[in-house]
Amino acid sequence: MLAAPLLVEEATGIGALGFDLGSIIAYLVTFGLLVVVLSLFAYKPLLAMLDQRSNRIKDSLEQAERVRRESEQRQIEMQRALDESRVEAQRMLAQAQAAAERYRQEQAAQARAEADALMERARGEIQRERDAAVEQVRREFAGLAVIAAGRIIHKSLDTQTHRQLIDEVLTDGGQPARRGG
């Protein structure tokens, strides 16, 4: 036969549980001290550390997010600046090309105008030289003709009448006189 555990108690009923005011107070004091000590030296630093860590993680995540957004923004800005500069470059290139073209045309026109002017002047000069030469030749020829005629006809004519006669001959252009022909 198995023996049941022996109940070794003096008191009976609820008193057998051993309620004791002194013990209750002792437990309460012990518990109170434990609460105070743990609150000050364990819970406070631990909870503070947990808070600090969770804050730091939150901050880090926020910062990462901010950096990501910023870099995205910057990339967009860079892309835009790139696009803008490309457009600008194309615009400038076109402008330069237009200017060059205009300059070329202007230069060409100017050169042509100068050339024309030069030619015109040269032509005028030539004309003047020729006229002068013709005049001189005519004058000298007239003198020679007078001398020659004087010698031929041995007859001296007064110079004035003579010159008139020569002029008539020359104006006819040295063409054979109609009268004689």
Added chain:
Amino acid sequence: MNSRVLLPIAGLAGVLLLVGLAIGAIGAALFGRDPFVPQPEVHLAPQPVFHVGAFAVTNTLLSAWLTTIVIVVLFVGGTRKVNFIPGRLQGILEMFIEALFGFMSSVAGEKLARRFFPILATIFLFVAFNAWMALLPIYPSVGFKAEGSDHVTTHLLRSAGTDVNMPLSLAIVAFLFIEFWGFKAHGFGYLKEFFRLHPIQGPIGLIELLSHFIRIVSFTFRLFGNMLAGEIVLFMVTFLTVFTAPIVFYMLELLVGGVQALIFTGLTLVFTFMAVSHQEGHEDEPGGHAVQTTHAAVAPQHQAGGIVA
């Protein structure tokens, strides 16, 4: 672990079980010899170890002090230098604290949990460590022999939870804590819940008031009963089978200690939260919306208690 290690251990455990059955109370009754482990004596009341004046220092109180010292050394020592990157001990303690705080936040919200935390966390630690410490071999083995006795009759240390005064003290703390927060949240309007001039609500209010006081009894005897029953079971299993089989019960008691601590803490938390938020509609209490959370939190607690009790 592979079978090469596991098999010899299982074999040894089996042999020990058979030997234990043979030399324990069962074998002793069969073979008509004295049992290897003496018949345990169950004391409902704690036994005094020494006296300080008129005050008797009992073995349970001594054990509670030892537990308190262990908790203080562990927690204060482990958090003397709190580092941002925790070491092992700090990591374990943080895990503990974080789990407790998370549990409280889930019921009462973070703001209230922060204010409840010191008392409730200490209740948890005190109950759990008292139960766990009592599983150490020095508890059932070291003690004093009475005149003419051949075995220990007064243990030096005994699980504090098996002394009705300890659960009662914690129940008083819990009761005062709950009512303190009720008054703090609602002032003397807190009493309006209990005293009403109404044919139906009047008596209900009085019953409610009574139930607040009865909580002291239920808190006390839930913990006391579980701890005392656990101790008796361990004594008896060891008495009957000596080896191997008690391991299972030691593991069970390890679980029971944590579960009872969680139940004690959880119920105090829930009751306190109910006291803070029970007059919804009258006042804008932070977290007053979470009354359903309260009920949801109560249910699993009772279930957990039901399994163990």
